[in-house]
Amino acid sequence: MKFNNKNVYVSPKAIIGKNVKIGDNTTIYDNVVIGDNSIICNDCVIGEPTGQYYKDMDNYENPTTTIGENAMVRSHCIIYAGSVFGANLITGHRVTIREKAVIGRNCLISTLVDIQGNCSIGDYSRIYSNVHIGELTKIGNYVMIFPYSIFTNDPQPPSNQLIGSEIGDYSIITIHCCVLPGVKVGKHCLIGANSVLSRDIEDFSFAMGSPAKKLKDIRTIPSKIVEGAMHYPWPFNFERGMPWEGQDYNEWLNHNIKE
Amino acid sequence: MKFNNKNVYVSPKAIIGKNVKIGDNTTIYDNVVIGDNSIICNDCVIGEPTGQYYKDMDNYENPTTTIGENAMVRSHCIIYAGSVFGANLITGHRVTIREKAVIGRNCLISTLVDIQGNCSIGDYSRIYSNVHIGELTKIGNYVMIFPYSIFTNDPQPPSNQLIGSEIGDYSIITIHCCVLPGVKVGKHCLIGANSVLSRDIEDFSFAMGSPAKKLKDIRTIPSKIVEGAMHYPWPFNFERGMPWEGQDYNEWLNHNIKE
Amino acid sequence: MKFNNKNVYVSPKAIIGKNVKIGDNTTIYDNVVIGDNSIICNDCVIGEPTGQYYKDMDNYENPTTTIGENAMVRSHCIIYAGSVFGANLITGHRVTIREKAVIGRNCLISTLVDIQGNCSIGDYSRIYSNVHIGELTKIGNYVMIFPYSIFTNDPQPPSNQLIGSEIGDYSIITIHCCVLPGVKVGKHCLIGANSVLSRDIEDFSFAMGSPAKKLKDIRTIPSKIVEGAMHYPWPFNFERGMPWEGQDYNEWLNHNIKE
Numbered sequence: 001m002k003f004n005n006k007n008v009y010v011s012p013k014a015i016i017g018k019n020v021k022i023g024d025n026t027t028i029y030d031n032v033v034i035g036d037n038s039i040i041c042n043d044c045v046i047g048e049p050t051g052q053y054y055k056d057m058d059n060y061e062n063p064t065t066t067i068g069e070n071a072m073v074r075s076h077c078i079i080y081a082g083s084v085f086g087a088n089l090i091t092g093h094r095v096t097i098r099e100k101a102v103i104g105r106n107c108l109i110s111t112l113v114d115i116q117g118n119c120s121i122g123d124y125s126r127i128y129s130n131v132h133i134g135e136l137t138k139i140g141n142y143v144m145i146f147p148y149s150i151f152t153n154d155p156q157p158p159s160n161q162l163i164g165s166e167i168g169d170y171s172i173i174t175i176h177c178c179v180l181p182g183v184k185v186g187k188h189c190l191i192g193a194n195s196v197l198s199r200d201i202e203d204f205s206f207a208m209g210s211p212a213k214k215l216k217d218i219r220t221i222p223s224k225i226v227e228g229a230m231h232y233p234w235p236f237n238f239e240r241g242m243p244w245e246g247q248d249y250n251e252w253l254n255h256n257i258k259e
Numbered sequence: 260m261k262f263n264n265k266n267v268y269v270s271p272k273a274i275i276g277k278n279v280k281i282g283d284n285t286t287i288y289d290n291v292v293i294g295d296n297s298i299i300c301n302d303c304v305i306g307e308p309t310g311q312y313y314k315d316m317d318n319y320e321n322p323t324t325t326i327g328e329n330a331m332v333r334s335h336c337i338i339y340a341g342s343v344f345g346a347n348l349i350t351g352h353r354v355t356i357r358e359k360a361v362i363g364r365n366c367l368i369s370t371l372v373d374i375q376g377n378c379s380i381g382d383y384s385r386i387y388s389n390v391h392i393g394e395l396t397k398i399g400n401y402v403m404i405f406p407y408s409i410f411t412n413d414p415q416p417p418s419n420q421l422i423g424s425e426i427g428d429y430s431i432i433t434i435h436c437c438v439l440p441g442v443k444v445g446k447h448c449l450i451g452a453n454s455v456l457s458r459d460i461e462d463f464s465f466a467m468g469s470p471a472k473k474l475k476d477i478r479t480i481p482s483k484i485v486e487g488a489m490h491y492p493w494p495f496n497f498e499r500g501m502p503w504e505g506q507d508y509n510e511w512l513n514h515n516i517k518e
Numbered sequence: 519m520k521f522n523n524k525n526v527y528v529s530p531k532a533i534i535g536k537n538v539k540i541g542d543n544t545t546i547y548d549n550v551v552i553g554d555n556s557i558i559c560n561d562c563v564i565g566e567p568t569g570q571y572y573k574d575m576d577n578y579e580n581p582t583t584t585i586g587e588n589a590m591v592r593s594h595c596i597i598y599a600g601s602v603f604g605a606n607l608i609t610g611h612r613v614t615i616r617e618k619a620v621i622g623r624n625c626l627i628s629t630l631v632d633i634q635g636n637c638s639i640g641d642y643s644r645i646y647s648n649v650h651i652g653e654l655t656k657i658g659n660y661v662m663i664f665p666y667s668i669f670t671n672d673p674q675p676p677s678n679q680l681i682g683s684e685i686g687d688y689s690i691i692t693i694h695c696c697v698l699p700g701v702k703v704g705k706h707c708l709i710g711a712n713s714v715l716s717r718d719i720e721d722f723s724f725a726m727g728s729p730a731k732k733l734k735d736i737r738t739i740p741s742k743i744v745e746g747a748m749h750y751p752w753p754f755n756f757e758r759g760m761p762w763e764g765q766d767y768n769e770w771l772n773h774n775i776k777e
Contacts, residue, residue: 001270001288001289001308001312001319001321002288002308002312004268006266006268007266007524007525007543009522009524009542011519024268024286025266025284025543027542027560029519029520030519039313042286042304043302043304043561045560045561045593048593049519049520053519053520054557054590060519062519072313075304075307075337076335076337076594078593078594078611092355093337093355094353094355094612096610096611096612096629096630111355111373112355112371112373112630114629114630114647114648116647129373129375129391130373130389130391130648132647132648132665132666144416144417146411146416147391147409147411148391148407148409148666150665150666150693150694152664152665152692152693152711155742156741156742156743156749157662157664157690157692157752158662158690158752158756158758159742159743159749159755159756160756160758161742161743172416172417174411174416175409175411175437176409176435176437176694178693178694178711178712180711190416193411193437193439193455193457193469194437194453194455194469194712196694196711196712198711210711210712223415224414224415224418224420225415225418225420231415231418234416234417237418238417238418238419240417240419260529260547260548260567260571260578260580261547261567261571263527265525265527266525283527283545284525284543298572301545301563302561302563331572334563334566334596335594335596351614352596352614353612353614370614370632371614371630371632388632388634388650389632389648389650403675403676405670405675406650406668406670407650407666407668431675431676433670433675434668434670434696435668435694435696435714449675452670452696452698452714452716452728453696453712453714453728482674483673483674483677483679484674484677484679490674490677493675493676496677497676497677497678499676499678
């Protein structure tokens with residue numbers, strides 16, 4: 001049904017891998033590199049030129065945009081030139097990602113996510129619907145950000161002194177949270193709905209409120225699923241799509257020691 | 260001005276009713292059924308294939324998508340295959356609706372609404388701009404959801420035990436609310452702005468806060484419009500677009516007795 | 519790379535200024551007027567017909583839409599007929615603006631902003647990503663609205679008595695705020711993240727919370743950048759893109775006295 005090569009434009013300066021599918025009405029600009037076996041659905045714009053293009057079209061050179069192999073980019077996404085995506089990217093629809101974003105392997109970026117660029121997201125992280133990520137934000141590995149949470153960067157608006165926030169590995173920011181500029185959330189944290197994060201949160205904290213405060217250690221939160229068990233740290237209890245899928249998380253850790 | 264049949268694709272396996280208009284740049288895939296006198300505006304995708312399509316394109320059969328008569332689908336909407344919409348649907352722009360959503364008659368689904376599929380909305384309900392509805396949510400009849408409210412379904416993220424929330428008939432969720440997994444809101448409730456719903460709310464409650472608590476019975480809330488009158492239950496004071504328009508709500512109820 | 523005149527439609531009844539660029543897949547309907555040196559990027563719809571069009575296509579006359587000179591409208595925007603934009607407009611992607619909006623000079627309207635029409639925004643105001651502006655809202659000059667803040671207009675939903683809110687010159691509404699119907703925010707105010715504005719806020723207030731209350735005078739807030747200095751009123755400390763850029767704000771005021 002799809003992929004009828006209707007109203008498609010692919011720049012001769014783009015490098016398209018083997019067995020890549022490109023949807024109807026999609027445009028791929030100069031210096032885009034797409035890995036093998038990727039699917040770029042319909043109505044996408046990949047390698048959207050940066051603001052510099054409009055100032056001097058004749059001499060503009062589009063920065064390289066790299067999308068790793070096995071990507072699945074759903075329809076109506078706009079990805080600016082100058083961003084890099086690891087293998088196995090999955091997106092929803094209508095994602096907007098500005099220039100100089102560095103996104104790791106096996107990430108999910110859902111419908112309507114708005115990434116302002118000049119930021120980083122680690123491997124295996126999941127950014128759910130309608131999350132807004134300001135410039136300079138650093139999101140770790142295995143992080144989950146739930147819908148309508150936003151990351152800001154101007155500590156005293158308006159100013160020219162932008163500071164990003166940092167989210168540690170395995171942490172979960174649930175829905176409708178505001179992460180204020182410069183805030184550091186540790187590893188294995190869980191932030192409750194509708195929180196305003198204005199202070200740093202230490203590792204293993206369950207925090208919520210406005211301003212968000214630590215309420216307890218996540219390792220004391222009983223499972224709602226297995227009676228008498230604990231649910232967090234979640235990698236011991238959830239594996240779908242994670243690199244430890246099909247094996248024990250401890251076992252996986254033993255073979256993948258990182259600092 | 261519109262409907263110039265430019266860059267339109269309609270599958271030969273789609274069934275298009277009488278007097279249907281289809282906008283430019285719109286795609287209608289296999290097994291879509293559109294009722295008489297409907298308008299599908301420009302740049303829409305109707306019957307978007309599900310994830311299964313990408314796994315086996317050759318043998319994929321698109322699920323049936325049914326849009327009732329007199330629909331008005333504004334531009335840039337994406338409606339997945341396998342959803343059902345009653346008559347007189349009205350949408351805003353850029354709506355995204357995943358598979359297996361069941362939407363009743365006379366519903367309004369405004370601009371940027373994101374419905375994750377596998378959920379239900381009753382008749383005459385209005386989902387305003389930028390509402391996010393997670394899988395398994397059940398929204399009743401004559402319900403109004405105001406902008407940026409979201410319905411979640413994972414009680415202990417991340418887990419595989421999704422539970423939807425339920426919103427009773429005639430209830431109103433105002434702006435920026437978070438409805439947590441499994442929460443049941445009764446009938447004729449009113450939920451104040453920016454609330455987090457983590458517990459069930461009984462019929463006729465005005466509730467708000469984080470967590471949202473009942474503050475009073477809605478039948479005690481004075482009208483801001485008619486001095487000395489009460490405003491809720493609202494069907495006694497508002498009829499625009501409702502089936503009791505032009506008659507007294509009590510009279511209409513008498514002729515439309517439901518349990 | 520862009521502007522290849524591919525799948526473009528410009529109504530013969532549109533008036534396009536000198537040196538205007540129009541992107542691929544863009545549609546410009548009847549009675550749109552675009553000022554000189556403007557750029558309308560790809561996949562836009564300018565002069566989208568109002569609801570009246572669908573009721574009587576044969577006799578429908580599209581209201582005039584005016585976009586001032588030097589506009590930069592990024593891709594995938596939908597601008598309804600009957601709105602007016604001053605010179606030097608900049609938009610992000612996927613902006614939706616309904617009819618009868620009156621937007622001043624030098625405004626920024628970022629990605630995913632949803633303006634419901636029949637409202638006004640003054641000069642040099644900046645509406646950041648994913649802000650929702652209901653009908654009848656009045657936003658002053660040099661105002662900044664940060665992401666996911668929303669302006670409502672129904673004081674007792676559902677009703678037919680809409681009342682807009684008003685935001686005074688130089689005021690800043692930060693992220694995730696709810697501005698309730700009829701609320702007036704004075705000049706030079708600063709509203710903290712995730713606030714619900716249900717009462718009027720006087721000039722020079724720093725307010726936050728739910729309901730938002732004045733916590734202090736903004737003129738007592740120390741700068742985070744220059745030790746010992748005050749940061750607000752911000753025009754003394756921020757000039758990028760403002761008409762006083764390159765000169766002292768006081769000096770500029772002396773030459774631009776307004777009531």
